[in-house]
Amino acid sequence: MAVTKSAKIIGKFTFKRGVHPPHRKKFSEDAGIRAVTLLAGSTVVVPMVQHIGAPNKPTVEKKQEVTAGQEIGSSEAFVSAPVHSPVNGVVQNVTAMNHPLGRKVLSVVISVGEQQPDQQQWKQFPADFDAQKYDSETIINATRQAGVVGQGGAAFPTAVKLKPNPEKPVDTILVNGCECEPYLTSDHRLMIEAPGPIVAGLQLAMRAAGATKGIIAIEDNKPDAINSILSCIKDTNQIQLAICKTKYPQGGEKQLINAVLKRVVPTGGLPLDVQVVVSNVGTLSSLAWAVVENRPVTQRIVTVTGAGVKSPGNFRVPVGMMLSDLLEQAGGLTDDAEKVLLGGPMMGPSTPTLDVPILKGTSGITVLTSGDIKRQQATACVRCGRCVDYCPLKLVPTRIAHAVKARDIEMALDYDLLACMECGCCSYVCPAQIPLLQYLRAGKQFARDIKK
Amino acid sequence: MAEQSDKSNKQDAKILMVSSSPHLAEAGTSKRIMFEVVIGMLPAVAMSVYLFLDYAAVVLISSVLACVVTEWIFNAVRKRPQTTGDGSAIVTGLILGLSLPPSLPWWAVVLGAVVAMGVGKMVFGGLGSNIFNPAMVGRAFLMACFGMMMTTWTIPLLQQETIINEDGTEEVVAITQATPLGQAKAAIRAAADDEKNNIDRNTCYTIEVDGQWKDMFMGNISGSLGETSTLCWLVGGLFLLFRRTITYHIPLAILATVTFISAIVWMINPDVYANPMVHLSGGGLMMCAFFIATDPVTCPLSKLGRVIFGIGIGALVMLIRLVGGYPEGVMYAVLLMNSVTPLLDRWTRPTPLGGHAGAN
Ligand code: SF4
Ligand code: SF4
Numbered sequence: 001m002a003v004t005k006s007a008k009i010i011g012k013f014t015f016k017r018g019v020h021p022p023h024r025k026k027f028s029e030d031a032g033i034r035a036v037t038l039l040a041g042s043t044v045v046v047p048m049v050q051h052i053g054a055p056n057k058p059t060v061e062k063k064q065e066v067t068a069g070q071e072i073g074s075s076e077a078f079v080s081a082p083v084h085s086p087v088n089g090v091v092q093n094v095t096a097m098n099h100p101l102g103r104k105v106l107s108v109v110i111s112v113g114e115q116q117p118d119q120q121q122w123k124q125f126p127a128d129f130d131a132q133k134y135d136s137e138t139i140i141n142a143t144r145q146a147g148v149v150g151q152g153g154a155a156f157p158t159a160v161k162l163k164p165n166p167e168k169p170v171d172t173i174l175v176n177g178c179e180c181e182p183y184l185t186s187d188h189r190l191m192i193e194a195p196g197p198i199v200a201g202l203q204l205a206m207r208a209a210g211a212t213k214g215i216i217a218i219e220d221n222k223p224d225a226i227n228s229i230l231s232c233i234k235d236t237n238q239i240q241l242a243i244c245k246t247k248y249p250q251g252g253e254k255q256l257i258n259a260v261l262k263r264v265v266p267t268g269g270l271p272l273d274v275q276v277v278v279s280n281v282g283t284l285s286s287l288a289w290a291v292v293e294n295r296p297v298t299q300r301i302v303t304v305t306g307a308g309v310k311s312p313g314n315f316r317v318p319v320g321m322m323l324s325d326l327l328e329q330a331g332g333l334t335d336d337a338e339k340v341l342l343g344g345p346m347m348g349p350s351t352p353t354l355d356v357p358i359l360k361g362t363s364g365i366t367v368l369t370s371g372d373i374k375r376q377q378a379t380a381c382v383r384c385g386r387c388v389d390y391c392p393l394k395l396v397p398t399r400i401a402h403a404v405k406a407r408d409i410e411m412a413l414d415y416d417l418l419a420c421m422e423c424g425c426c427s428y429v430c431p432a433q434i435p436l437l438q439y440l441r442a443g444k445q446f447a448r449d450i451k452k
Numbered sequence: 453m454a455e456q457s458d459k460s461n462k463q464d465a466k467i468l469m470v471s472s473s474p475h476l477a478e479a480g481t482s483k484r485i486m487f488e489v490v491i492g493m494l495p496a497v498a499m500s501v502y503l504f505l506d507y508a509a510v511v512l513i514s515s516v517l518a519c520v521v522t523e524w525i526f527n528a529v530r531k532r533p534q535t536t537g538d539g540s541a542i543v544t545g546l547i548l549g550l551s552l553p554p555s556l557p558w559w560a561v562v563l564g565a566v567v568a569m570g571v572g573k574m575v576f577g578g579l580g581s582n583i584f585n586p587a588m589v590g591r592a593f594l595m596a597c598f599g600m601m602m603t604t605w606t607i608p609l610l611q612q613e614t615i616i617n618e619d620g621t622e623e624v625v626a627i628t629q630a631t632p633l634g635q636a637k638a639a640i641r642a643a644a645d646d647e648k649n650n651i652d653r654n655t656c657y658t659i660e661v662d663g664q665w666k667d668m669f670m671g672n673i674s675g676s677l678g679e680t681s682t683l684c685w686l687v688g689g690l691f692l693l694f695r696r697t698i699t700y701h702i703p704l705a706i707l708a709t710v711t712f713i714s715a716i717v718w719m720i721n722p723d724v725y726a727n728p729m730v731h732l733s734g735g736g737l738m739m740c741a742f743f744i745a746t747d748p749v750t751c752p753l754s755k756l757g758r759v760i761f762g763i764g765i766g767a768l769v770m771l772i773r774l775v776g777g778y779p780e781g782v783m784y785a786v787l788l789m790n791s792v793t794p795l796l797d798r799w800t801r802p803t804p805l806g807g808h809a810g811a812n
Contacts, residue, residue: 267806345475352470380580384748394802424474431482438472
């Protein structure tokens with residue numbers, strides 16, 4: 001498919017280093033987003049921690065009836081985002097439950113009731129929408145109330161990101177539609193099927209943060225998404241589209257800012273330090289509905305994919321749905337399924353159990369089969385320098401890993417261990433199959449322990 | 453709830469694998485790198501066998517075998533897992549063999565190989581831990597012990613003459629001849645001597661050498677097994693570049709430096725100094741640029757470090773050839789630069805994108 005010519009396209013961008021993993025998007029890229037409904041009597045688990053920041057406190061009790069969209073957990077802390085019930089039902093329990101992070105987290109367990117509200121439409125945005133009608137404070141409050149967090153993975157509360165800071169003004173909102181992770185197609189499908197809310201969300205975010213420019217970045221392997229977004233922004237002011245070369249991790253905040261705006265986020269700093277806020281397409285879509293309809297974030301698009309699921313697809317999933325139930329919607333696991341990832345294969349952690357809920361930040365479920373997984377014994381580092389050549393942040397992963405192995409945390413920190421964004425490029429290219437990133441993660445843990 | 457957990461238990465009964473991300477890996481392995489290097493050397497190996505026949509076969513086979521067996525024995529004695537399968541011993545064996553004169557007796561080759569693997573690599577802890585290029589360590593040892601044998605250069609057997617003895621039997625005599633770079637060195641010495649004695653011969657000392665580069669390019673000269681054909685190394689080197697087994701930094705830096713320095717001195721005094729083509733094609737420089745200096749274990753990690761490393765080797769090679777005591781210099785240049793690799797690594801550590809924050 002060819003990309004439509006348009007003055008809105010501001011060029012083709014890329015960043016230095018990084019890798020080219022196989023795309024593997026074929027599994028699900030043509031599967032339209034399907035809404036998932038929960039059966040009466042099934043359970044949803046809504047953890048109090050679904051974002052970076054202070055955990056929420058449950059605001060409901062055992063046996064209490066809740067309605068879809070009702071707030072069930074909140075926090076006074078500035079950096080936090082409330083959670084809401086995705087269904088009408090009864091609170092079964094408020095207790096610690098399995099969490100995708102690997103530990104148990106206080107969660108509200110709800111049993112799904114008989115009567116559920118109709119599915120809300122989420123693709124067509126009202127034609128008379130005008131971002132100018134909303135002021136910054138209204139937008140930020142609505143965003144916060146609705147519990148909008150970054151849906152690209154990090155799950156940082158969006159209201160906090162957008163809140164204007166007189167010392168650090170923002171001139172550009174950069175929209176991440178790259179979806180550089182192999183396998184995942186949720187953002188891709190969202191851009192094709194519902195570009196309207198994304199663009200509306202961008203306009204609102206720009207107003208909220210006081211930014212004068214909005215740039216939507218999409219990788220060049222998604223021409224249909226590019227065209228879809230183009231048709232939506234053709235009558236807008238201040239919004240442009242940046243095509244990025246397909247390379248991993250193009251969607252990393254620092255890489256995206258560097259590629260499109262040629263700005264460098266300082267180590268240990270935030271995009272805010274270079275007058276930018278980066279937001280994912282799904283997040284902006286949620287933001288738009290939150291502002292216009294006060295709709296809380298209780299649903300999200302999740303790709304369920306990989307050779308290990310029988311019928312891969314993209315699903316609109318109630319936040320809190322159990323992974324095992326969602327996998328069933330995708331036909332269940334195949335016999336040779338071996339590894340279930342919460343996310344894509346480059347950054348997604350593997351889960352030992354299917355008894356965990358889908359969170360606001362879960363962008364996909366990738367199931368790998370025994371055929372995908374080549375278990376290789378790590379051998380000695382041959383100092384080939386590939387990890388150094390391909391690290392998008394220009395770190396020296398082999399040195400850091402050696403320092404961590406020798407428990408020399410000073411040395412590891414001096415080699416900027418903490419700057420590592422855990423993209424996994426180093427492990428991906430290492431010919432000795434050394435799990436470099438695993439060492440780096442362990443190093444970060446040691447560093448945290450020492451601080452305490 | 454009960455029904456629910458039953459269901460998930462059923463799926464959980466399947467044991468899921470857990471591991472750290474990333475869950476994909478590029479196809480390349482260390483083993484594959486080593487075997488690509490071996491493939492890259494095949495043209496030169498074939499050429500050496502074509503030129504020196506059984507001489508080449510004996511040296512190469514004894515070198516490779518001795519390297520592999522030494523590694524095996526070291527691992528066995530120290531009760532370490534066997535690593536001979538990774539192919540690095542074969543690479544060392546081939547590089548050592550190709551850097552030796554064809555007439556070297558097999559037992560000397562074996563000795564060199566044992567030192568290369570034992571002292572050069574295994575005592576440091578095996579692959580990845582050694583500081584010096586093992587093959588060059590082995591060659592340096594042989595140089596020190598058997599200097600005479602190591603500098604006796606047979607001309608390719610194809611050019612050998614058959615003489616008929618008095619009793620009528622035919623015999624092939626291995627004719628030895630100074631290598632082109634040896635002749636170049638002799639020219640420099642002769643010019644220096646003449647100058648000291650105030651003789652002005654008004655002659656071109658390098659006339660013999662300068663014309664030889666075409667033969668050097670094809671391999672039709674005397675020299676060590678792998679030193680002879682520039683063409684073969686170029687083919688192999690380009691293969692490695694194409695396969696991304698090596699990066700262009702070190703070869704380019706070495707070749708550019710050698711070209712630059714040799715071109716300058718040649719332009720200043722073409723009567724005394726051999727032309728750049730001779731320097732580029734001679735003394736195993738191509739082999740060094742693509743196959744020896746690029747040994748990942750003993751070269752710097754960062755690209756900048758590798759460029760400086762290459763420039764250093766090129767400059768040292770030319771220093772040795774023009775002013776030093778040896779005609780070639782590749783081996784000492786590599787060993788010397790190997791010794792500064794840790795320093796280079798420290799000096800050329802890349803600054804992270806966004807600046808160095810360190811422990812703060
Ligand atoms: S990529 Fe692997 S083998 Fe190469 S230097 Fe890095 S850690 Fe060592
Ligand atoms: S060191 Fe960190 S940032 Fe660099 S490639 Fe490895 S995981 Fe990515």
